[in-house]
Amino acid sequence: MPMTPKTALYPGTFDPMTLGHLDIMKRASRLCDRLVIGVAMNRDKTPLFSLAERVDMVEHAVGPFRVHIDVEVLAFEGLLIHFVEQCGARMIVRGLRAVSDFEYEFQMAGMNDRLNPDIETVFLMADPRYQTIASRLVKEIARLGGDVSQFVNSEVITRLKDKFS
Numbered sequence: 001m002p003m004t005p006k007t008a009l010y011p012g013t014f015d016p017m018t019l020g021h022l023d024i025m026k027r028a029s030r031l032c033d034r035l036v037i038g039v040a041m042n043r044d045k046t047p048l049f050s051l052a053e054r055v056d057m058v059e060h061a062v063g064p065f066r067v068h069i070d071v072e073v074l075a076f077e078g079l080l081i082h083f084v085e086q087c088g089a090r091m092i093v094r095g096l097r098a099v100s101d102f103e104y105e106f107q108m109a110g111m112n113d114r115l116n117p118d119i120e121t122v123f124l125m126a127d128p129r130y131q132t133i134a135s136r137l138v139k140e141i142a143r144l145g146g147d148v149s150q151f152v153n154s155e156v157i158t159r160l161k162d163k164f165s
Contacts, residue, residue, distance in 0.1 A: 005033035005070065008122070009089040011080055013040050014054050015047040016156045018138060020130035022061055024095040027124055034070040036087045037062065041077040048139055048163060051075050060155045080108075081115045090119060097126040097134075 010028050014021055029035050039055045047054065058073045065071045076083040084092055092112065094105050102123075109121035133151045142148050142160040149157060 007034040007036060007087060007089040008032035008091040008093050009036045009038055009084050009087055010093040011038035011040055013042055013045060013047060014058055015049050015135050016138065016152060016160065017057050017061060018133045018135055018152050020095065020126055020133040023127050023130055024124050025062060026065065028093040029065050029069045032091065036089060037073045038083055039073065039075045041075060057156055057159065061153055081112050081119065084119055085116065092119060092121045094121060094123050095126055096123050097131045
């Protein structure tokens with residue numbers, strides 16, 4: 001019987017993608033054979049970057065991972081559990097920075113479990129270097145002309161400068 005790849009999904013809006021997101025992606029890639037990074041379209045949020053721009057930024061950043069693991073970057077809209085099933089994933093990876101993240105993520109994991117008990121949610125604690133990084137704050141710092149180089153990669157810095165120039 002052929003082995004099927006163990007697929008994990010790491011979803012997020014990635015507006016913009018931070019070094020914290022990248023760290024979770026790197027660490028998640030060690031837990032599976034195939035990693036799908038789902039870039040979400042959320043109609044309740046007004047992103048700075050378009051969906052295509054966010055997908056492109058993630059694609060640019062995950063290149064080095066592809067040497068070791070199958071990585072796919074896909075845009076999605078709608079119910080997360082439906083996208084997980086569509087991707088053939090059995091694991092949702094979520095990053096936690098602080099206790100405040102846990103409350104929301106715990107509720108989401110519980111609801112997803114009720115919708116499909118075959119899908120596991122795995123929480124990865126943020127590396128202490130990245131615990132305070134939030135996309136919302138990165139955008140604010142960049143908008144006000146601050147240095148965001150310790151929070152995002154060079155591709156994102158260039159795109160933020162373009163948006164705010």
